[in-house]
Amino acid sequence: MEDVSPIGAPVRQAVTIPNAPALQDHRFLGQAVLPAVFALEHLARAVHRVFPDVLLTDLSDARFDKFLDLPALDTLQVEALAELKPSPDGGIEASLLTRHVAPKSGITRMKTHVRACFGPLVDAELFLPAPPPWPEDPAEVFPIPAERLYAEMVPFGRSFHNIVSPVYLRPEIARAAVAAGPAKTDGPDLILGSPFPLDAAFHLACAWAQRYAGVVAFPTGMAQRVIRRPAFPGQTYEAHVCCREQAKDRLVFDLWLHDREDTLCEYVRGLAMRDVSGGRLQPPDWVRN
DSSP states (O other), X not given: OBOOOOTTSOEEEEEEXXXXXXXXXXXXXXXXXXXXXXXXXXXXXXXXXXXXXSOOSEEEEEEEOXXXXXXXXXXXXXXXXXXXXXXXXXXXEEEEEEEEEOTTTOOEEEEEEEEEEESOOTTGGGGOOOOOOOOSOOTTOEEEOHHHIIIIISOOOGGGOOBOSXXXXXXXXEEEEEEOOSOXXXXXXXXXXXXXXXXHHHHHHHHHXXXXXXXXXXXXXXXXXXXXXXXXXXXXXXXXXXXXXXXXXXXXXXXXEEOTTXXXXXXXXXXXXXXXXXXXXXXXXXXXX
């Protein structure tokens, strides 16, 4: 259902998020939460319904403001809203919202979880550099088996175990093979492609942060995401991440996804990550030694 709004004012679209069993494997401090990459897919669908001509595979200024908690499986879906507004540069600013009612006062407020601007990026092709070459010297490589990564560093359930090779970490770059989830059998087509390879690439960046920055970092936003070939369920991709900025409370990465023919499928510039646990999550000692 679409809210009636004056021209230029935000438009709100109802968004129904299926509470799929697999999402229970994506947890923060014990609570199942909607992955940011899934939220972006829901926003892309909402934009397409209202503004079907907008290019959805270029997006910018993505911010992951607050986790969207998921209920237990006896609740089949989560009701949310997508707020859409044309931006001055011709794109669409989209935000994923949920309503919350204060138990005592009954006052309703809106909580913003994820936001991004969809639309063509100016000279986007000029901002697609190749990842740095992988150094030939193997001396500084720190390998981590995928099983140990998910047991001790990124403790998600099996549905999100989508790094499918050892993780190879170096001070200047990291790489791993990432899977796009099971081959698709039913449900609507994915506008942005499978969300699993990008989510797994976030895990790769998290592993680098634990090794070289000593923090368990979660993604909080992206300056730019360009999808040239949407990831296809059932396929495997190569992920590279490179830390571009390391500050006291923030890490910034660039990220690449290539297919088996080494064709660039997706590029992310300015992936911001930080510790959002308040220090409650810490890297295992063996990662830092």
